[in-house]
Amino acid sequence: MTTDCGRLFVVGTPIGNLSDLTLRAEEVLKEVRVVVCEDTRRTRKLLSQLGAKARLISCFEQKEELCAKDVVNMLLEGVDCAYCSDAGTPNISDPGRRLIEAVYKANIPIIPVPGVSAVTAILSCSPFKGDRFFFAGFLPEKQGPRQEFLRGIKEVECPIVFFEAPHRVKRALRDVMEIIGDRSIVMGRELTKIHEELVFDRVSGLIKRFEQIEPRGEFTFCMEGAKAGAKSEDSETIQEIEALLDLIKHGKYGTRELATLISRISGIKKSTIYNLAVKKG
Template identity: 40%
Template sequence: MFRQQSFAAAGGKLYVVATPIGNLDDITYRAVRVLREVDWIAAEDTRHTRKLLAHFGIATPLISCHEHNEATRAAELVARLQKGESGALVSDAGLPGIADPGAQLVRAAVERGIPVVPVPGASAALAALVVSGLPTKRFRFVGFLPRQSRERARALDRLKTATDTLLFYEAPHRLAETLEALLAVLGDRRAVLARELTKVHEEIVRGSLTEILALVRAEGVRGECTLVVEGADEEGDAAQEDVWWEGLSVAEHVAAYEARGLTRKEAMKAVARDRGVSKREVYAALLDSAR
């Protein structure tokens, strides 16, 4: 049923407030005003947010609202909003609910007819996209890929033919593994690694997935990472990519992946996935070709 949000409704409002992703100067005047005026602030990590509030001289009470307590906390906070209190929702950095807690509280407020007001600001994904040099007309935010290799491969398979520019978040200790998976499933596309955006050690690396993977392996990486990856070719090259290895022997297929930067073990996994066979069969074929 269509329902129009009324800003004159009885009760309080929930403000969804973006906070800086690094440089504190990126907070908006409006965000500072809202954070000062509301009755409480629901924060992903109250210790982290307390430092932000102290910097701007804000004394509003903080309430924890993170992935482990959001389901129960949402009911409590919505009840307070219904009594007329106003509240702000923040995450540690950027926009709440984008690869961060917050969506459950927003949904609960919407379901009870409480006005939800956006206070926009910094976003690591969009910041990385606009400086990437890759197409920005259409993009798809993926966020964090699954940690398990099988689920991650399935998720990437679904993105294989997407022509949108792809946006990923990743932790530094998993970055090399994720780059290997992207290379194995999507092929060697243009990409950008944006690290520590807006912070002192901000770094933006442009190149192919192979080149970025080689750099990460050689030098390592620290800090929060955003990956921007070129979408599939709109003219159909993506469909051809599915069978790019047709006509190659298993050994040649493995060698092609190794040339893209994968280890022998990773290349064998990729070949097994491409051909729909087991890794044992790939290994046996390699042994036969070496005789």
Template identity: 45%
Template structure:
């Protein structure tokens, strides 16, 4: 029976791909991907030449039906998102549901994800945390959600674009100016930057910058961590 492989890819540095992921990408007949041009860069580095089909947030349901059709033909297929692990703030979940309903095997090929990479360097010692992903775009809903998350006794992780990151940081500051955050920019890439400080200091830092570039992952630590940094 044909199989769908859900393959995690690097979040920045292409050398972070696993040997197993490479073996799968080399062995399948078709690779479904979020952006064919983006995925082609990874495949070209490792001299992998496969048929690519676009499967992204805007066509995932219709593309999933086409993928089931290819599985019906006995073709093994891999699915990758642009970076990291599919279905985590990325396409993948609808495809998995459709393929599972069709009765085909689905195999996860684990690897990098931005939120787990951030947690590993955040210095957070708690046993639980919330992965929130991207916050609501509308200010009222975003602020309400931040207030709920900040009042929990655990860390939470959000993703943010360079265009909204300063606005989001300021909203966190308005709720609790002494809260400790860990801001990661361009993780695993050449210009990687990881800052751990109070949200007040982080906002001052980013407000003074002439431009803000890159993708962001942010860990907002619980209040206990803020007390610790004040005592240092």
């Protein structure tokens, strides 16, 4: 590590309830000379409530790379800095990556100050086994990329946590229903805030819910994973099975064609299936 330099404290801040700020985070924000943040307006309110006098530096995502150079220079001069995103834990579907990378490259100490995260909050209130999970962040905004992404995670066998904006919730849930299926799911709305709401239902139930109620607020979802060894019965898989049955029925198939289709349906490597077919003659 570079000697006589400052330290970068990566600080988790509340996602709604100020009382969730840890004592250690409060101490750090009061002691550092500089707080680098995503939005100075949001962080200024937090520091004001704490009585902290640190200088604020704006480092929103679009200028993070440029800002990182200035922060590294301050750290090299021996100034301790803290970094906060608007809410929650930096770099978890939030800015921070470029700044942290630049500080590492300068061989400057980085100190995590853990705090609130919507990810762990929703997991702690889910009925699913939480020894491992898949964090999907925000789903892609457009339907095509979103459906492609969902196809890629439909076989994940652990709980899947994702965020969604209120104006996309209904479309996202319909895509989840079509691609992944009607699984059990926990919806967290406005977590830790005054209008906090937790609902345990199936995907179809949430779709019906939002036919009656317009989604408002910030949403976090925790959905059960695929059953071990199960293959989702989506329309694409059904079509592949139908194609395979058609080839067998009419005798219009070769070893390579069958190996390709069976591989897509089973998930087993095509070469493995082909070699097995050749051995069996």
